[in-house]
Amino acid sequence: MIRAIAFDAYGTLFDVHSVRALLEEIYPGRAGAISILWRQKQLEYTWLRALMERYEDFWAITRSGLIYALKNQGIKPRPADVERLMAQYLKLDPHVEAIEALTALKQSGLRLAISSNGSPAMLDAVVRHAGLDTLLEAVISVDPVRVFKPHHKAYDIVTETLALPAADILFVSSNGFDVAGATYYGFETAWIQRSAGQAEELGATPAHSIRYLTDLVTLVS
Amino acid sequence: MIRAIAFDAYGTLFDVHSVRALLEEIYPGRAGAISILWRQKQLEYTWLRALMERYEDFWAITRSGLIYALKNQGIKPRPADVERLMAQYLKLDPHVEAIEALTALKQSGLRLAISSNGSPAMLDAVVRHAGLDTLLEAVISVDPVRVFKPHHKAYDIVTETLALPAADILFVSSNGFDVAGATYYGFETAWIQRSAGQAEELGATPAHSIRYLTDLVTLVS
Numbered sequence: 001m002i003r004a005i006a007f008d009a010y011g012t013l014f015d016v017h018s019v020r021a022l023l024e025e026i027y028p029g030r031a032g033a034i035s036i037l038w039r040q041k042q043l044e045y046t047w048l049r050a051l052m053e054r055y056e057d058f059w060a061i062t063r064s065g066l067i068y069a070l071k072n073q074g075i076k077p078r079p080a081d082v083e084r085l086m087a088q089y090l091k092l093d094p095h096v097e098a099i100e101a102l103t104a105l106k107q108s109g110l111r112l113a114i115s116s117n118g119s120p121a122m123l124d125a126v127v128r129h130a131g132l133d134t135l136l137e138a139v140i141s142v143d144p145v146r147v148f149k150p151h152h153k154a155y156d157i158v159t160e161t162l163a164l165p166a167a168d169i170l171f172v173s174s175n176g177f178d179v180a181g182a183t184y185y186g187f188e189t190a191w192i193q194r195s196a197g198q199a200e201e202l203g204a205t206p207a208h209s210i211r212y213l214t215d216l217v218t219l220v221s
Numbered sequence: 222m223i224r225a226i227a228f229d230a231y232g233t234l235f236d237v238h239s240v241r242a243l244l245e246e247i248y249p250g251r252a253g254a255i256s257i258l259w260r261q262k263q264l265e266y267t268w269l270r271a272l273m274e275r276y277e278d279f280w281a282i283t284r285s286g287l288i289y290a291l292k293n294q295g296i297k298p299r300p301a302d303v304e305r306l307m308a309q310y311l312k313l314d315p316h317v318e319a320i321e322a323l324t325a326l327k328q329s330g331l332r333l334a335i336s337s338n339g340s341p342a343m344l345d346a347v348v349r350h351a352g353l354d355t356l357l358e359a360v361i362s363v364d365p366v367r368v369f370k371p372h373h374k375a376y377d378i379v380t381e382t383l384a385l386p387a388a389d390i391l392f393v394s395s396n397g398f399d400v401a402g403a404t405y406y407g408f409e410t411a412w413i414q415r416s417a418g419q420a421e422e423l424g425a426t427p428a429h430s431i432r433y434l435t436d437l438v439t440l441v442s
Contacts, residue, residue, distance in 0.1 A: 041422070047268040048398050048423060052371045052405055056424070064422035072419055150273050177269050184273055198293055201262070201285035202269060203277070 002188060002220055004162050005105060006140070008149075008173035009116035010092075011039075012192055013102075013213075014126055018093035019085060026081050027073070034069045041065035043177075046117055046148035055146040057119040062089055090125035094132065095194075101213035102135045108221065113138040115158045115171070117148045138162065150181020158187075172216065176200035183207070190216060223409060223441055225383050226326060227361070229370075229394035230337035231313075232260075233413055234323075234434075235347055239314040240306060247302050248294070255290045262286035264398075267338055267369035276367040278340040283310060311346035315353065316415075322434035323356045329442065334359040336379045336392070338369045359383065371402020379408075393437065397421035404428070411437060 010016050016039050023031035042058075042065035049055055056064075063086055070077045106112055112135055116123055120141045127133050140161050145153040159166050171187035173179050179191040180202040189206040191197070192213060199209075208219055231237050237260050244252035263279075263286035270276055277285075284307055291298045327333055333356055337344055341362045348354050361382050366374040380387050392408035394400050400412040401423040410427040412418070413434060420430075429440055 044265075044268075044398070045421075045423065047265075047272060048371060048401070048421075050272055051268060051369075052402050052423075053373070054405060054424070064424075068419070068422045148272075150269060152274070177265075180269070181273050184275060198289070200266075200269075201289045202266065202273075203275070203285075 001168065002110065002170045003164055003168045004111035004113060004137075005170045005172060005216070005220075006113050006115040006158050006162070006187070007102075008171075008175060008178050009114050009118055009123060009126070012172060012174040013094055013098050013114070013132065014092040014130070015095050016092060019088045022085060022088050026084070027070075027075060030073050030075075034073055037069035037072055038065050041068045043175075050148045050151050057143055058117045058148075059086075059119045059122055062086065062122075090122060091129045092126055094130040095213065097212050097214045099131065099135075101216060102132060104214070104217045105220065106135050108217070110220065111137050111162065113140055113158070113162060115140050115149075115154070117142050117154075119143050149178050150184075152185060155182060155185040155187070170216075170220065172213070177202070179206045180204040190219065222389065223331065223391045224385055224389045225332035225334060225358075226391045226393055226437070226441075227334050227336040227379050227383070227408070228323075229392075229396060229399050230335050230339055230344060230347070233393060233395040234315055234319050234335070234353065235313040235351070236316050237313060240309045243306060243309050247306070248291075248296060251294050251296075255294055258290035258293055259286050262289045264396075271369045271372050278364055279338045279369075280307075280340045280343055283307065283343075311343060312350045313347055315351040316434065318433050318435045320352065320356075322437060323353060325435070325438045326441065327356050329438070331441065332358050332383065334361055334379070334383060336361050336370075336375070338363050338375075340364050370399050371405075373406060376403060376406040376408070391437075391441065393434070398423070400427045401425040411440065 007013050017035050020031045020035050023034050042062050045061045067077050123139050138161050140158055142154045147153050166186035169187050171182040172190045174192040179189050180200055183189045183204040183206055190208040191206040193211050228234050238256050241252045241256050244255050263283050266282045288298050344360050359382050361379055363375045368374050387407035390408050392403040393411045395413040400410050404410045404425040404427055411429040412427040414432050
């Protein structure tokens, strides 16, 4: 029986590509390419730093991913532009259906939390900016355990913070690698496919595959 | 003082994109996109499975990466095509300068080895096919330690097999993440840039950045 829902943040509740408008303003015609590579490298660096046991927080990793993406496009990163873009990460748009979905799920009596790679300051800012803070019981960052998802320590802190066994928690993510890690870990899992979803070939099938966060309301009722 | 050289295999000695001709034959017009995504997912799955402690050998991971890439291109993978493409991985072309470089380095008295994510059977086949077996003292696979690079255990077995401290080994890789891991580990490192090299933003600078394997001959003399 599901008692709580843990949501991934970046990509799942928040649209990481909502930085595109500012990218387009600063680097006209290249926002799409930069945004995609920025996200790709941000994720790669979390996996690689976790594997190398060379933790840096997600704020520093997000900046490194941006710098890689800019250089890749032949752009010499100007510090003022980099800081403007980083500041945008603190006010990412929530996905359009996020507030409606979380409001309904909370009203149904479920405990709601975030499980994220983000550093506490980043998460606090983006959650408040989106007005999600009153809906969430806990915002659980990997920062205290100094690894990133899908390392098991990143999931241990979710069960510990919620004081529930993994099987009583529905773990919701749009990121295929995160759904795979959470499924192997023992959570009940829901993968948010949205439009472009392709399942990862990692041998773990999520319990549920749905398109939007609002589909969770039917799923848990 | 450098006593031995450890070479990464895939991308460094062997051209992972030499599968393109067969891809083009089977899926005309889509070889480039499939080849790039195949390689990308192959690497991602090594990092993710190492982090999740869900080891599968590199042969199985290479197949999963291929299947992801084919599905991404809207192709339903036919088992016969998949097996033909997998077989091609056992006869990847060595990079054009590889044999000349390794022959000269061996003649200069250095001990030569491979350090690879590959499974032992894959490595044995590709090394023999390229005629590199007589030049190498050891082909060191991560398989016995059941993780992938850049986890430190993947590098421990290099120093253990060669019975040398890391600082006496020149670690050579074209893969930025591998050079970063090897540099943090304590090897002297050389990054093979070839044409398209962009350094990773992982905070570790290799001791040497060169274009071709043959540039190593001057470097160690």
